[in-house]
Structures are given as C-alpha cells and as structure tokens.
Amino acid sequence: MFKHILLPSDGSPLSEAAMRKGIQFAKTINARVTGFCVGPELRHFGFDADIGPEFKKQAAAAVQAEVAKNLLAIEKAAKEAGVPCETAQEKSDQPYEAIIAAAQKGQCDLIIMASHGRRGVQGLLLGSETQKVLTHSKIPVLVYR
C-alpha cells in the first residue's frame, strides 16, 4: 500500500522513537524509507559585533554535524532492520515546508513523524512542525505518539 515513507527527524528523543517505529512499520509493509533532516538557515546579523568568517564557518559546521548525526542514526536503524534507506537534508527556516517539499520530490506516499519534537510542549503551544505538516501536506501523514 505504501511504498516509500519519509521519516523527518530533528534528533529529539520523541522524533527518534517515531523514526524507529517508522522503520518497523516500513519493514512490516515492505516499504523503503528516506530519512530527512532540516537544519536552520544561518544568518548572522551583528553591529560592531565580533562575527567573523571563522565564526560562521564554525556555526555551519556545528549544524552540519548535528544533521549528519541524525541522518546517520536513521541509516543505522534502517540497516539493522534491513529496510532500504536513503537520506536527504535541507536548510530552511520553515522545516514543515522543507518536509513537504522533500516528500513530493522523493515521491513519498507517507510521512511518519512524532507529534512534537525538539520544542516539546512549547512547540505544541506555538504550533509544532508536525501540526503544520498535517495542515499543509496532501500526502498522508502518520503521527506517532
């Protein structure tokens, strides 16, 4: 029924749990998965502040390391389960847009994600990315709780 599942992850414990369940689900229905992680777009504004090219480089490297870590965790879990896995990443200020775009681009027919991620309860109050994905996605979304 579902052939290709997008697993967006922000590296939070809840999103990690959802990712593992998603892989388990993919295994059950013989689907393949694409792990996806969105990093923030870095813009530095400073007036008379000490933001040099070195700092920018360090910040970008830190973000990249975090994203790579999340994607590696997905790849590892998928490999353990024997589920075919690809990964993708994007830089965006609006993770939900990037998630939906990635699902469309990869022609995924299901998105599995946690009910809320890194921002936790605060995210619930402000409207988590999952809520926004649910609102805007035309692709089915399975919310893991």
Place this chain on the structure above:
Amino acid sequence: MSGFKIYEEVRMFKHILLSTHGSSLSHVAIQKGVQLAKTIKTKITGISVIPEQEYYLY
C-alpha cells in the same frame, strides 16, 4: 541477523479505528484504512458519531 528477527516479530498495529461521517472524503479514507488493515493484518472497528439530540420544549 538478530536485528532482522526483532523487527520481524513485533507487530506494530493490531487494531485500527476507522471513523466516518458518511462524506465522500471519509469514504475514501475508510477504503484506504481497510486496505491498510488488510496489508498489515489488523482488526478494524468502524465508528460513526451522530450528535446527541436533546429537545427543549417550552
């Protein structure tokens, strides 16, 4: 292949609630739900909710 076995034995969903209010969209969702239930071999329960009708007469 120990990881394979662990994933093989766990059944993720066992019982799916399919709710409908009779619209064409919810009909599509029901059909997809049944199809999914068949694929992953789960039990389904259908539910349809109608408003409680209370009459106040004066």
